Amino acid sequence: MTSVSQHPDDGASENLADVAIVGYGPVGQALALKLAHGGHRVVVIERWPQLYGLPRAVGLDHEAMRVLQSLDIIDEFEANTCLSHVYEWRNGQGELLVAFPGLDETAESGWPRQFGFSQPALERLLDERIGRAYADRVTVHRNLTVVAATQHPDKVVLETRPTGEMDGKPRPIAARYVVGCDGAGSFVRDAMGASLVDLGFVADWLVVDVQPRDPSQWSADVIQVCDPQGPTTMVPGGPGRRRFEFMMLAGEQKDEQNNPQAAWARLERWGWTPTNAILERHAVYTFRAAVADRWRRERLMIAGDAAHLTPPFAAQGLCAGLRDVIALAWRLDAVLRGEAEETLLDSYGPERQAHATALIEFAVMLGKIICVLDPAKAAERDQQLRHDAGRGEQKWPAPRLGRSPLVREDDPGAGWLGVQGRVQLGDRTARLDDLIGSGFVLIGHGHDPSATLTAEQRQFLARIGATAIGIGGSCAARDVDGTYARWFQQLGTTAVLVRPDFYVFGSGDAPVLVSDLMAAWKRDVSTFTAEAA
Incomplete structure (x- = not known):
């Protein structure tokens, strides 16, 4: 249920937090850390009773690593990452079509361009950092679901109930601002009256994570197989893990594919069987491309998957969420400290929406190239990719921020990512x-x-x-x-x-x-x- 209303005041809750964060995945955790570091009181509402222990996101870029650098977890986190050299696109026969080299080279942010990583390890480190350094500033309520939001002139009151117990005793939680880091089905986005704008990509994929039984058989290869009989992605999921993503074809049903037997059947082509690997996880995801039409309504804001969804072909899902964190945290910090008017928050959405949209559209473009299922058209694509590969270096885009007062007008250097050396x-x-x-x-x-x-x-x-x-x-x-x-x-x-x-x-x-x-x-x-x- 989604409910939002406005009320002059109801006197609810005596313990007013500066910011309430709905969702305790890595985006919510990172935002809690940034705000707590600034001295602000944060309350987090998480619908699940504990951290999710299985892999999800597996790719981070140099910019995301710089954000994590600012959270004081980077030394421990690096042990849970791995580097690859090149992103290869191959056809169904295994022939190289195009390569994107330099993934391990230092980029603008002072970190290598692309990392594989373990999301459970990242979430654990963020959670430990919050508990170790900011237990007096961050309160995490687990197993609570937000069911209503009431905006007042000076705060928002969230009504929460124990997850799965809609008849349970309601618990009000009040904060000056609320940020929804609550994923694709965001309550906060709905409460704001915002909608997701479709950007033109929907496809079901079977996602499988394995651990080689013999560590020497693990590799950090990043390979996209552009096979019309079944597009396949193979990437590292951090040290000792491999991620496989298999596009589901017409006539294949989710419930028929989301099981260990179907996962092993697809893995066998690539040399993985129960004798040499451990099946850690399998799940069917609907890859989507969408961006929210608004990111703020008065004291309610959204970040992460609540604000944007991207196919994984450019490994930008969590990276975009961490960009949201770093863009929103400094604005909230300035407003909460009284160093800026609330209008400073207005520029968050326009800047981030334009930037996120550019990278989502790039991922969609990659997806439409990768997911050609007609054999004749796939052959034409392969020929074109080989031709383009010889025309110069292949580069990922680095978009400019959307227009706002915080991006200086008529300045060619403004709005672009800065460097760290x-x-x-x-x-x-x-x-x-x-x-x-x-x-x-x-x-x-x-x-x-x-x-x-x-x-x-x-x-x-x-x-x-x-x-x-x-x-x-x-x-x-x-x-x-x-x-x-x-x-x-x-x-x-x-x-x-x-x-x-x-x-x-x-x-x-x-x-x-x-x-x-x-x-x-x-x-x-x-x-x-x-x-x-």
Whole structure:
């Protein structure tokens, strides 16, 4: 049941949280951690009694790893990841059609471009981090389901009941803001009156996870088999695990395929049987492409699969959810601390919706190429892929954020993902975020960018928790690998202002950048949208 209403006040709950998060998967966990780190009181409502212990997502990119870096779990988490070198597309006969190399090369965010990982391990580490560091700020209610939401001028009251006991005693939970990280069937999205907009892809796939009995037989190969008789995906699911995804064809029924016998029958083609592998999980998923038409309604917001669904061909599902986390957390932090008006939250949806849509459309494009079932058309596709493979490097897209006041207008460097390089500062050499944190950063190339700021501008940067740093040249911070020198040469400027979500607010003259941010800080996105129309 979905219910939302508005009421002036009912006096419910004495223990008002800053933020209530519905859903305790990795997106909800990461958001809870970010907000708790900022000193905010968080309550989480999770409908299941414990963490889900089986694999789901298996791919993360460099940008997602930078988000996890900011959560102080990365050293432990890396042991549960693996690197691959190349993403290969092959035809049904095993012949190479096209390759996307460089998955293990360091990308813009300072991490290798693509990782395989174990989601249960990630969820366990996030949960342990919350319990170890922020037990006094984060309360997790398990086995509770949200059944109604009532908005008040200063809070939202959620009515919850024990999962599966709709006649059970209701329990009200109140918070200043509510974020739905509650998946594809999101209660919060429905409560907002938002809808999923279909982006043109629906297909059922049997997803199977195995563990080789002999660890030496495991590989990190990433292979897409473009076979009209049965498109198949084979990827690592972290160390010691392999993920197989088999497209279901016309006439195949979910209940006939979602069982161990059907899974082993498909795995046998690829050399896996009960004698050499352990079947860890099998499930039939409907791969969909969709994005929510709105991401915020007053004090209700959504993130993760509640806001967008993507086919897995670009491994961007959880990556997009973690981008939502880092984009929303800094905005909520500023509003909750009283350093910004609530209108700062208005830009979250327009920015993220455009970015997520671009990557979903890319995944859909890949899917439509992969899932050709007509043999003649598949042969034509194979020929075209071979032809295209010889025309240059194959690259994944890196979209720009959607327009908003927090993306500087008429600035070619604004709205794009910023870089993170290794920096030597004093006796420490590390990725930049490990040295200065991940708030707003004003970076000068070869000079201190704060030197030309006014006192008012310095005060503003201090108030929003920003850092100013010069890198390279005679500055104390040394550009170890030349990352920042290359970036500034590409931008054609000597200063850049990077937001806490790692995207560029703008590039150019430092005082002008800060002045423009001060103006944008108070600008209502609805006014901006009207002007741009």
